[in-house]
Amino acid sequence: MTETITGDRRFPPALAEVATAEFPYEDGDGFDFEPYDTFDSAEETTEWIRQWTGNHELDGAAYRVFGQDGTGGLAALWCVRPGLPLTEQPVVFLGSEGEVGVVAPNLSDFLWVLADGYGPMEAAIYPDREVRPRPELAELAARHATTPRRPARTITAEAKAEFPAFEEDLSALCR
Template identity: 45%
Template structure:
């Protein structure tokens, strides 16, 4: 699929846009080099396909890289796997689809934490353990 065949609509899927509006608490402790909270700070919409492709190409070193991994042709982007790619070259699938990504967020895991600590236990907020 070439960039010219990608739709001009760059709006975030509705569920992701709603989560982005709420926002997340995220802190990095410089002394311990540990993070707390959800490391997710999306733009209000997807960047232009050409810009996304340029970033992917720089990060991956692959001049053929695009932006979306469409593994299920003809199916909405919200049902596609979500891949984590960071600027240091780490990459991997972190969710089967947008719904699974939203569950990660609900657990307090952002994309980087989901990648670096996939076995992380569920956080409980506002509950006491006996």
């Protein structure tokens, strides 16, 4: 079993600023993303992962849920890199209908994904959709990012290559 960061629930400043940004849906041409201003509690996350997988032996320690889409799919930091801070953990999407995907290898790259006009669901499930740059989110990313700007498609492809078994491993937890 992978060691996780169990105690850190401090909301990173970059996510706090993301929570204040606007994510217009624009009849499906914009974002389907509703960021939170805090992480879900450990108890809420445990309840969610148990319901999502049907596996009541799991706890939610590996995830820090920070937003959702309109269907209830969740965006989370996946605490899979032992010893690294939350900002260095990958961003993942877990859809309400079982869709899953790695969105970005870290929070900094996730900010650049948002700047290209992709929400977590779009990046994980529809990475080839048309790029719709958001200058206001690019400015937010420039203030907080520690990685250079790259196209969202490149970031998502790199994340999926780094964690190729994410979907399969998560599927194995389902009962």
